[in-house]
Amino acid sequence: MTNTSTAPTRRGAGAVAARPSRLAGLDWRRYVIYIGFVVVFLFFAVLLGDEGFLSANNLLNILRQTATISVIAVGMTYVIACAEIDLSVGSVAGLASVVTAMALSHWGLVPGIVAGLAVGLLVGSINGGLVAGLGIPSFLVTLGMLGIAVGVAQWITASAPQPILSYAYNLVFGSGNLGPIPGLVVWMVIVVSVGAVVLAKTRFGRQVLATGGNRTAAEFTGINTKRIKFQVLLLSSTVAALAGMLYAGRLQSGRFQWGAGDELSAIAAVILGGTSLFGGSGSVIGTLFGALLISLINNGLILAGLDASQQQVVRGAIIILAVALARKK
């Protein structure tokens, strides 16, 4: 990063005024998540090298554990960047897992997949409709939906697990591998890549950020901000349903508990990744690293022999620390 690489020369007469050195203008806070990831990784590598932290198996394991959360967190990045919140994603994942499993056993593979995604589209439409159409705060709508979705999942299954016997389904959605790479990780890479490009490089993504950054200005600019709010909530529920289907494929069953509490992990990953809690800015790649950092910490603490209660304390402290460091002045 030197001065020579980026200074455009064709700007002409308009470009006068202050020009501080580019290095001083470099905002390291934006990169806290990447720095944090590397630091924690190296820390565990040194400390837990003998415990097998660096083994290929363990590293793939970390990725596998990150997959479903990061899929959910990609949708959450859009929602938060748009200055909304979606608390229902965890229960939507659970509901989608049981609906997929039940539809699979009754009607077969394709109806099963369609039914799972339909759960996401339906819940997302209701969330989006209530938030965008009626103007009810998303916090309240999705808090209610959190209860409704998990309640429905429990109700239609009488709280019983729904086994999935379709070999093809389990192979594609989470249990299979693509060469040496776990199928779950392939899903994660696809969702993150598409999510990152759409947010950073398309008109829709730009409009999401503008709506989150200043809704009035966006509306005055001709952006249909209601539609954007509807769309981000629809997107969030749909990818949450996909995450639920991945849970179902990996664990070869649908259960209402799958995904329980994932909304908080996803929100933590998004905020760790540098997306503003107040909307207007967001980075899907940052979110991925936020999710990876959380998994990394979980994995390292288990290998270090901490018990579940201690893990929670340390994880919480690290999240607060990272967000504090990334804070804008």
Place this chain on the structure above:
Amino acid sequence: MSMQQDASTPPAVEMRGISKAFDGVVVLNEVDFEVAAGEVHALAGGNGAGKSTLMKILQGVYTKDSGTIRIDGRDVSFSSIHDAKAAGIGMVFQEFSLVPSLTVAQNIFLTHEPLGTGGLIRDAEARARARDVFGQMEVDVDPGATVADLGTAYWQLTEIAKAMAQDARVLIMDEPTASLAKHEADQLFELVARLKARGISVIYISHRMDEVYRIADRITILRDGGRLLTERLSDVTPEEIVEGIVGRQIEGLTYQEPADTDRRDVLLEARGLTSGSRVRDVSFSLHTGEIIGLAGLMGSGRTELARCLFGIDPLDAGQILVHGKEVDLSDPRAAIQAGIALIPEDRRAQGLVLDHSVRTNLLLPLLGRIRRGPLLDDRAGRALADSLIERFAVKVANPGRPVRLLSGGNQQKVVIAKWLGTDPDVLIMDEPTAGVDIGTKTEILTMIRGLAREGKGVIVISSEYAELLAVSDRVLVLRDGTLHRELARRDVTDEESLQLAVQGVGS
């Protein structure tokens, strides 16, 4: 004018040799500035002249790099806003610093509430003391009223009372009349005179010459981070002040007859527009190459009419025709489709996403134009943004930096550039020069004339009569939501006659 400045009374504020640099860029260079006790001192200067930095140093927001500050003859060193407040410096914010959901009294005593036994707030005492403060100011405001229910003029009085309640000896007012109607501004000037009589000093930042001459004793003009002059207003002419601010003679504020006045087509026609209680049965037409000025007091329906024309507020009755065809403007998108653009009144709240870069803001309405397949073409975006920056002479070192870092005038240019990039036929500008310095104002007015010459129709809403008269070919005067009068430019001789028309005096 009761300004005593003998040896026995030290100046209320004495700043000597103040320097300040940001990132190595010198913003203030050895500036001297002093305000006598009981003096109203105007502070003027163009964009980047250093006024706001100087005032932020006086308020303790920024720390100076060098120089000394004395308040009432005592050396002080401010490291925070609290220090400055404790020394008696009060600020009346341009964008108000009140909590709308609290009452007037609660706002006035926020953080220093009178406490009783057990640390409980004594609301009755707070109200009584607030009433005292308003009594001293000789204004009538109910301390128990909720701020959100009051008009802007009362917000400002509450701001002033808030500073007074903390025993401010020096009040800084930044463009205090920007959001006030004429009679409200008059009340404010009377209040300033009373504060002055009580020995309180006022630093008055304004671009409006008539106000400065009316209430200020002296004026200091800053230019390029240094002090250009400090003079008694009786010893300096408005032309000298304007020239001091701009640094060159300006002809921007003189009306120029458009080249050809015949052969004009009707661009936009409004028939019997009615919306809510603020726009009632308004009809007019706008021609190609024409500039219409909309005049009226606050609340006369000017802004609301603009909102109707841009599809923000729904029409209860009436039709809008563009190029002779009726259009249904149910939302801003439909208006944009019809070739209408609105430069909104409040650029920070309505025109810009402040945390986004200059480039991102400029491109927001133009995203459709820089698409390659489903993706946005970054290189085309940069080129388009750069060309807009150059065409509208926006002063920006790096278009990738947040737009909130720009000065008010440059932010306004970004809003205008953003809209003109869409090449609209009809441009509605609501207070296009509010809060910008006179240099930028001239540029904007010249720009408006240029647009009309290109054949666009422009509607300019402004509270500044000089500005309206400088550009308008016709002036529509709104009153209580109705079209009160329509004046051809040649029928308006001067600002006063327009003012009388707006006030509803004469026929």
